[in-house]
Amino acid sequence: MNFQITPSKLSEVKADLEIILVINQKLDHTFVQDKKLLKKAGFRAAQDELCLLVEKNRLYVGVDSLKGSDIRPAVATALRSLIGKKAYKRIKLATYLSHPRCTATLRAMTEGILLGSYSFTAYKTKKNRCHIKEVIVSLEGYREHEVSIESASRAVHNGEIAAAATNFTRDIVNTSPDDCYPEALAQIAIKLAKRNKLLCTILSPKELKKEKMDALLAVARASRHKPRVIHLTHKPKKPKAVVTLVGKGLTYDSGGLSLKPADYMVTMKSDKSGGSAVLGIMKAVAEMNLPIEVHGFIGAVENMIGGDAYKPDDVLVAKNGKSIEVRNTDAEGRLVLADVLCYAQQEVEADYLFDFATLTGACVVGVGQYTSGVMGHSPKVVERLLESAKNAGEHATALHFNRYLRKTLKSEIADISNISNSRYGGAITAGQFLAEFINNTHKNRWAHIDIAGPAFVESVWGENPHGASGVGVRMMLRTLEKLSREEGHNGTHGTRK
Ligand code: BES
Ligand code: ZN
Ligand code: ZN
DSSP: OEEEEESSOGGGSOOSEEEEEEETTOTTSTTOOOHHHHHHTTOOOOTTOEEEEGGGTEEEEEESOSSHHHHHHHHHHHHHTTTTOTTOSEEEEEEOOSSTTOOHHHHHHHHHHHHHTOOOOTTOSSOOOOOOOEEEEEEEESSSOOOOHHHHHHHHHHHHHHHHHHHHHHHHHHSOTTTSOHHHHHHHHHHHHHHHTOEEEEEOHHHHHHTTOHHHHHHHTTOSSOOEEEEEEEOOSSOSOEEEEEEEEEEEEOOTTSOOOHHHHTTGGGGGHHHHHHHHHHHHHHHHTOSSEEEEEEEEEEEOOSTTOOOTTOEEEOTTSOEEEOSOTTOOHHHHHHHHHHHHHHHEEOSEEEEEEOOOHHHHHHHOTTEEEEEOSOHHHHHHHHHHHHHHTOEEEEOOOOHHHHHTTOOSSSSEESSOSSSSOHHHHHHHHHHTTSOTTTGGGEEEEEOTTTTEESSOBTTBOSEEOOTTHHHHHHHHHHHHHOOOOSOOOEEOO
16 A cells, blocks of 8 residues: 655545545534535444445544544544455545644554554455555645644654554464464564564574573473574664563463363464564564664464473473472463563663563453553553553553562462462463563563453454454554653663673
8 A cells, every 4th residue: 555645635636535534523524525415324423433425435434533542443444444345446535633743643544544454364265355555645634734744754654664563463463373383483583684674583492492491492392383582683873772572472372281271272373462563563663763772582482282291280490590380381471481581681781671472361351352451660661651552542551560469479399380379460460470580680671561452352443453453563663762752761781792
């Protein structure tokens, strides 16, 4: 899909269809030319409500306000309704600005267009795709606010990058587990690195053994697909900050010997969503050429059963020497992340360390399917993420650590147990388990993002399709873009050795 921005008036732009946003149910606005017809059709312009006037070649969409979080889903809903419709190849829209020179709405509109036109068709013989090739955005405004063509272009361009990265992540997550196994994830990373001039290192089982990542290796043992740890780097000259990202890349989570019930196992191809988000973020960071050194680490592993499987009652020793009593092999993500977090901290001293993981069902129970849980020792770092999530149109909420929950992870025979002895607070206890593998340097620079809810939802919601959402990508991009504009972080460290 190609975006063009033009100073020409909307009426002068040739297109197959015009998309018109009706804001706050103001059907009497001058932008709305078809008042009578819309009334006849019963169109009320409620948020995400559509009315296609086929003969007029106009698609009206209701939106509550000009906030990105309203614009993005409304525009996405409009575009989704055009999937499979071959008549519409060129569409046009006006520029909607909430404040003078504020291009946030324009960016959200661009993201909505690309996120809404997404469909995953890899396994369909008849592919129901979006046929739109050209999107023409006229600078003609909904309000009197002005915007320069340069800043409008920048907003559209960054929106395109952010949405394309989100769709890239969605494709990886939606891919079935026998097509997307750890080595396949590594190949995706290698290809991405080549295309975008990223550095890429892949650790094989031999190297993982040498690095003493025995917790990760235990989880991986029963699978015919051998594990990989992926390390991607974006290294600009004179970076303003160093950020490390770590992603859970369980290409399948059967639960292991603590086998999941049949109903819960379906969709567990999505347990690679954290790692896939890291891949998407690295793609966008490279395309935006952000002045931040960004390291992406992914623990790519498959959790299976078999004679060689790791077992409840096993005691594992993680890379940092801590012993872990395995009481449930389905709490495998934290074992993989423990080792990858240690490895990432050994390789890079970062100003910020963030991990993304579909870590617990408890997080979904606690905050619902649409919201990520953000945890960490530093309220400032957590707050930074919550704010970026909001600007990106993601839902995220803070979950707070406490000393009583920490005690529930005590083991009688090892340093720590991989599950809590309490049935409550599972998202937080998983976060506090990870905290045991964060060193003192990174303690207040780290946050853990549990994306178990929003990563994969089996119904359409807002700008997200059925299946993978690519959650985390836009939230982290906003964080990194904001860091790019700031001065003075912890004092730029970077790669060790
Ligand atoms: N991958 C799951 C968590 C999950 C659940 C992700 C639902 C997405 C949707 C994770 O590995 C897991 O199985 N966690 C267990 C932990 C428990 C054994 C302490 C869980 O949440 O039940
Ligand atoms: Zn599990
Ligand atoms: Zn898992």
